[in-house]
Amino acid sequence: MVYYAELNILGILTCLIIQHKETKDKQELFSTRAFKNIMLIIESILVLDTASLLIQNDIIPHNHMVHLMIMNGYFILQPLFPMEILAFIISIENKFSNKVKALLSVPLILTVIAVIINSVNPFAFIIGENDKYSRLSASGFVFIVIWPIIYIIAGILFLFANYSKANDTKREKYRHVIIFAMFGFAAGVLSFLFRGFLLWPFVSLGLIYLYVNVLSQSNQKLDILAFKDSLTGVGNAALYESVSGHIKEQIDSGDAEFALVVMDANGLKFINDTYGHEAGNEFIKASARFICRIFDHSPIFRIGGDEFVTILEKSDYQNREELLKKFDEEILFEKALSEDNEFPLSIARGMEVYKQGMSFSEVFYAADNLMYANKSEVKKKLNIPSR
DSSP states (O other): OHHHHHHHHHHHHHHHHHHHHHHHTTOOSSSSTHHHHHHHHHHHHHHHHHHHHHHHTTSSOOOHHHHHHHHHHHHHHHHHHHHHHHHHHHHHTTOOOHHHHHHHHHHHHHHHHHHHHHHHSOSSEEEOGGGOEEEOOHHHHHHHHHHHHHHHHHHHHHHHHHTTTSOHHHHHHHHHHHHHHHHHHHHHHHHHHSTTOOHHHHHHHHHHHHIIIIIIHHHHHHHHTTOBOTTTSSBOHHHHHHHHHHHHHHHHHTOOOOEEEEEEETTHHHHHHHHOHHHHHHHHHHHHHHHHHHTTTSOEEEOSSSEEEEEEOHHHHHTHHHHHHHHHHHGGGOEEEETTEEEEOOEEEEEEEOOTTOOHHHHHHHHHHHHHHHHHHHHHHHTOOOO
């Protein structure tokens, strides 16, 4: 039984590694919060299952009530896993209304009720002598574990109803979610048929599938398609169009939270005309390095000769005002070097926060207008030649 706990710990580490890689690579496997919730649920279940195994093997102190609460939490969390998958699938079609949310909660509520009843009058499982967990009647146990299957059946029916009319992007998401869910479904069947088969470490293998087939392949495609700007190393206009497409999907699903910062280097034309294009290129590269240093947790894109855009999400979004202040303060001390020449770095910027009801284009144009206002102000203040 101890090696079961070790497998659970490996499953937890798998989740944490993939979360770290996803954050580091600055890409989302899915465009909603559903995947984050799924990861948290799997990690929580693995923790609870490990705690139960350690209690039963006398590795941590016995406590009947604590062990019972651990197992109750374990069985309540189980239907949350397919529920979040179903919620994600429904959100792809923008059909996640309050009525749907209410219907999705029904199997979960029934599970909670069954677990509470089982705590008072055991019919599905029991924490017996020496705090050992054991199943009781097969029919009673099925009553608790049947509700995750209800979610899976509902998800399959929903997919059949919408797959044929979905576009290619949606179909690809459907396929990956289905395969991921099948890891959980197969593990659940094996766990029910063979006592002692560990369900959730097997589910964590599904996360490996997602990483290998979604995130890693996505990164490879980006390299193949040369989505990086060759001069600065940041994302190019093609990548910007791709990423903005995902943001637009988030807006359509009501799950968007971001800000756009539009930037434009000041004085590039003067440097090109006076010192040559090599000096101008160094000026652009220095601008990109500075922007990447300030917004180090957000994707940066070069969308024109001296034009840059960044999409602020997560921690950068939360700290956007502080980052913009830091941008304005530190740009005053930045220099661009080219052979024997040194140029003060000057970059105009404008930031707009997405508000519900706005389109992505409206956010961009608002940020762009603020950037041009800032450009005029900075040029007057620093006496910078026209472009």
